[in-house]
Structures are given as structure tokens and as C-alpha cells.
Amino acid sequence: MMSQTTHCVPLLYSLFTALDLRNVKTCRSLRFVVGLIVLSLLCLGTSFASATGAEFRAGTARAVITPPTGLWMAGYSSRTKPAEGKLHDLYVKALAVEHRTGSRLVFVTSDLIGFPRSMSVEVAERVEKATGLPRSHLMLTASHTHCGPVLTDNLMDAYDLPPEQVPLLQKYRTELTDKLVQLVQDALADLKPATLWQGKATARFAVNRRQNSEKGFILGSNPAGPVDHDVPVLEVRDEAGKTKALVFGYACHNTTLQFFQWCGDYAGFAQHYLEERHPGVAAMFWSGCGGDANPLPRSTVELCMKYGKELADAVDAARDAGMKPVQGGFAAAYTTIPLPYGRIPDRETWAADTLSKNFSVRSRAKRYLAILESGGTIPESYPHYPIQVWKLGDDILWIALGGEVVVDYALRLKRELGSGKTVWVTAYANDVMAYIPSERVLKEGGYEGDTSMIAYGLPSKWAEGIEDRVVSTVHKLIGVVDKASGKRD
Ligand SMILES: [Zn+2]
Structure with missing residues (x-):
């Protein structure tokens, strides 16, 4: 509410300047003055609503x-x-x-x-x-x-x-x-x-x-x-x-x-x-x-x-x-996208890994070998990687990504989206299925x-292109929340 009042100051200053009778010479000037009065009243009204905690x-x-x-x-x-x-x-x-x-x-x-x-x-x-x-x-x-x-x-x-x-x-x-x-x-x-x-x-x-x-x-x-x-x-x-x-x-x-x-x-x-x-x-x-x-x-x-x-x-x-x-108001968007894996090991590799001295390697290999031996296939992607975007008021974009996300994502998203906005990038959100490397x-x-994919039980490392898959979806969701908040406002 304080900065709302602050924002009103230049507007009120313009109003008083415009009210100087020397400036009121034409109908156009009068319309301008009336417009400023309406705007100022709206501004004060919003401040009052915020000051009473009504927003x-x-x-x-x-x-x-x-x-x-x-x-x-x-x-x-x-x-x-x-x-x-x-x-x-x-x-x-x-x-x-x-x-x-x-x-x-x-x-x-x-x-x-x-x-x-x-x-x-x-x-x-x-x-x-x-x-x-x-x-x-x-x-x-x-x-x-x-x-x-x-x-x-x-x-x-x-x-x-x-x-x-x-x-x-x-x-x-x-x-x-x-x-x-x-x-x-x-x-x-x-x-x-x-x-x-x-x-x-x-x-x-x-x-x-x-x-x-x-x-x-x-x-x-x-x-x-x-x-x-x-x-x-x-x-x-x-x-x-x-x-x-x-x-x-x-x-x-x-x-x-x-x-x-x-x-x-x-x-x-x-x-x-x-x-x-x-x-x-x-x-x-x-x-x-x-x-x-x-x-x-x-x-x-x-x-x-x-x-x-x-x-x-x-x-x-x-x-x-x-x-x-x-x-300002809120808007929210949530989606999941498939994230493809890289090359998945063949049956012989899984069979060899079941004899590993490393518990995680052995445990993962046994699960995937069991899938193959029962006639199943190993999925080629993680099917539901979650991405969420909140618009909190007019200024804050709050992005939430699943998994153990490395720092490059936050630095890139702040660089790409941060002009005039506050950008928060939360990781470990909604699902932690693996690391998410850039x-x-x-x-x-x-x-x-x-x-780290071994302990997480996923069948291989991620395929190339992961960073753009995630970041382009963030941009899409920002389009969704922008549209939603634009409609509401
Ligand atoms: Zn960790």
C-alpha cells in the first residue's frame, strides 16, 4: 500500500499542475483534467482497499x-x-x-x-x-x-x-x-x-x-x-x-x-x-x-x-x-511433460549389472531385467515431469520445477524473464524423480x-535437449498465466 500511495504522488502532482487555470484553455485540457481526477480517485480507492487489507x-x-x-x-x-x-x-x-x-x-x-x-x-x-x-x-x-x-x-x-x-x-x-x-x-x-x-x-x-x-x-x-x-x-x-x-x-x-x-x-x-x-x-x-x-x-x-x-x-x-x-490478482498454470531418456542399456548390460557389488546398480538392474523378462518394455521417457507457474500480483512470476534442478535454470530464467519482474524459481516441487541437469x-x-540416475531408479541419463524442453514449457505457461491475469484485470 505504501508504494501504491507513492505511485499516486506523481499522478496527483500532474493533477494539481493541470488544474492551474492558465492550463485550462481548451475543451481538450478540460477532458485531460477530468481524466486525471478519475484516475486519481481510482488510485486512492485502490490504496484504501489495500490499507484496509481488503485485497x-x-x-x-x-x-x-x-x-x-x-x-x-x-x-x-x-x-x-x-x-x-x-x-x-x-x-x-x-x-x-x-x-x-x-x-x-x-x-x-x-x-x-x-x-x-x-x-x-x-x-x-x-x-x-x-x-x-x-x-x-x-x-x-x-x-x-x-x-x-x-x-x-x-x-x-x-x-x-x-x-x-x-x-x-x-x-x-x-x-x-x-x-x-x-x-x-x-x-x-x-x-x-x-x-x-x-x-x-x-x-x-x-x-x-x-x-x-x-x-x-x-x-x-x-x-x-x-x-x-x-x-x-x-x-x-x-x-x-x-x-x-x-x-x-x-x-x-x-x-x-x-x-x-x-x-x-x-x-x-x-x-x-x-x-x-x-x-x-x-x-x-x-x-x-x-x-x-x-x-x-x-x-x-x-x-x-x-x-x-x-x-x-x-x-x-x-x-x-x-x-x-x-x-494485483493471482493466476496459476500446471502441466507435466515427458522427458526422454538417452540410450537405454540392453538386456545383456542389465544382466551383468545384477551381479554388481554396488547395491543401487544391482537393485536397478534387477527391476529392469524383470520387466524385460516378463515381456514388457522399458519406457523411453519419464512421462510426467511437472512444471508450474504462478503469477502472484502484477510483478512476481513464481516458477516451480520438479526434481533436483541445477543452478543454470534459475540463472537462465531470471535472465530471460527478469526484466521488470521478480522471478522466483523453486525446485524440488511437486515431484522429485531425479536430478535435472542443464x-x-x-x-x-x-x-x-x-x-545419480541409478539411485533414482531411472534407466539412463536424460536425452539431449532437456534444458530447452523445460525452459520452453515454462515460457508457454507464462503465456497462460499472463493471458489469464489479463482477462481478469
Ligand atoms: Zn540432492
Whole structure:
């Protein structure tokens, strides 16, 4: 509302200048003056609506999802035992926002490794049935903490699980799904007049991890490599101006810790610090395109807390620097596209791989060999790669991509779309089926471009052209939301 008033100032100045009688000499001048009066009144009217919180309503909800001790932890296939306790609780949180036109969006964050498609499909369908919220208006995201639970149907061939873990993990997933459906309903039930604000700051602990070595690209440290250090912030304030939610992103693997305690990692600490500093606030973290970035150095709780504090400080710095009001309606678009695989191994290769000493190689080969031996065929593409675009007010384009997206996507999309717009690129959204390398990373190979497909259980690396397939679909969806918001306005 402040900047709306600011925008009105030049208009009012023009009005008073035009009202100078020396200028009123012709009918044309009079028409101009009348036009300015009407425009100014409209401007003041909009400011009044915003000042009373009439443009938006917002609601939040949360649920604790800390698994019991004894469940297997996600993220590292090298783990040999289950969780032994917790450093702090894990949460799912939801923010529902509604524009005065009735359009609603619900954004969900979670201290989890990443939702498999089967889970987000079930949650979205049940939410739509219970609330009428369309699929495109629900964004399900994960922080990618590696100190959360294994979610079945995700990272299919990563974990050499003891058999007794399977029913425990299935039970946890069923309960988590129920909690997510309820969470969205709770956030929608909490809708109250609100204002929305956007800002940005910087945090510098993300380091590109693709180190070029004699063995090719390895997981190491590449301080000169590309990173995205932006910390975008969405603040929700209630009618009295009190902060209700702080939604913020960062493009870096949430992998400071590799131990056996439930923990949200640096993102968990950042949310914790913000909620401690601002009592009653829902602090909600989303992961950006940090598929090829790590918090470095790492591996101690002290460093994890330090990065969490740095991120929380960045969010507060964005607020201190002055937040810009979000104004205008919402529009949302969601689609899935097939992403083709590269060359798929033949039967002999799968048969040989079933004898591998590596659990993931063996496990994946057994599944694909079984498909071939039962007369089936191996799919040539991943059929449902999800891409979502939200237009939040007049200025914010919020893009959500599935998978572990590398930084090149965020840098490219901000470059291509960022002129006069705020562009947020959330990854690990709606489905985490694999890494999503850029064309550069696919060509270079290494973990993000190639070998990570094994633990994810996909049959080969992606085919060339992946980057343009994803980016061109983002552009198409932006056309859809632009058209939708243009119609509404
Ligand atoms: Zn990862």
C-alpha cells in the first residue's frame, strides 16, 4: 500500500499542475483534467482497499511430522542404521492466500527429502475433492533435508533397507499424506485479511560442488562455479500489520549434516530462528535450483546452525531494507511433460549389472531385467515431469520445477524473464524423480548429469535437449498465466 500511495504522488502532482487555470484553455485540457481526477480517485480507492487489507486474505497451518526413532533416514545410501533421535522437530507448513476476486493459492513447505509423484498426486486429488482447489493452485515443495525420513517410491534404488523397515515407512507415508491433506484445509480455514510484501537479500554459503578433476566431474568444491545467492522473501502481514508468515528460498543442498538425528538441516535452523525472533510467525523455506551446490564447509552442527542463522539474517535484512507491496490478482498454470531418456542399456548390460557389488546398480538392474523378462518394455521417457507457474500480483512470476534442478535454470530464467519482474524459481516441487541437469551439466556428466540416475531408479541419463524442453514449457505457461491475469484485470 505504501508504494501504491507513492505511485499516486506523481499522478496527483500532474493533477494539481493541470488544474492551474492558465492550463485550462481548451475543451481538450478540460477532458485531460477530468481524466486525471478519475484516475486519481481510482488510485486512492485502490490504496484504501489495500490499507484496509481488503485485497488479500491469508491463512497458515502447520503440523509436526517428526518420525519415530528407528525409521530409516533419507538422502544418503551409505547409511547402515536408522535414526537414533532428533535434533529438532520436522514440520509441514502451508500458506493459503486469496485475492479479492476469489482466486486462491496454497503453498506447502516440508522438512523432507522430496515428494514422489505418487504422493503429490494423491494429496492434490484429495485436496481438490475436499476444497475445490485446482491442481495448478497447489504447490508442494520440500527442503531436501538429508536428515528426514525415507519416503517410499522416491530414490527407488538408493537404500538397502532391512525388510522390517518397509511396513514402518509405508505407515509413516500414509499418515504424512493424511496430515498434508488436513494441513491445506487448515490453512484455507484460517484465511483472514492480510497484505503481501516482497523483498530480496543475499546469503553466500552455497558453493558450486562440481569439481573438475582427472576423474571427470566429482562431488567436491568449485568456488568459481555458478551459484545463485539470492534469498527471495514473501512476507504476509495481518490486518494490524503484524507479520504472519515469512516465506523464503535459497538455492543450496540442505546437506550440512550426515548424522543419525532427525533435523531440518540449515533450512530447519533458519525457520527455527525466524520463528523465535518473530513469535507467532510461520517461517517457510523452499529450495531453489541448488542441485549442484552444497553448504561448504560442512558436517558439523555448529556449521549447520551458522548457515541457518545466516539465512535467517538475510530474511530479516530483506525486511529491514524495505519490502515492496504485492498488488494485483493471482493466476496459476500446471502441466507435466515427458522427458526422454538417452540410450537405454540392453538386456545383456542389465544382466551383468545384477551381479554388481554396488547395491543401487544391482537393485536397478534387477527391476529392469524383470520387466524385460516378463515381456514388457522399458519406457523411453519419464512421462510426467511437472512444471508450474504462478503469477502472484502484477510483478512476481513464481516458477516451480520438479526434481533436483541445477543452478543454470534459475540463472537462465531470471535472465530471460527478469526484466521488470521478480522471478522466483523453486525446485524440488511437486515431484522429485531425479536430478535435472542443464545442457552443460548433462554434457559434462558426473553425478548430477549422469550417475545419480541409478539411485533414482531411472534407466539412463536424460536425452539431449532437456534444458530447452523445460525452459520452453515454462515460457508457454507464462503465456497462460499472463493471458489469464489479463482477462481478469
Ligand atoms: Zn540432492
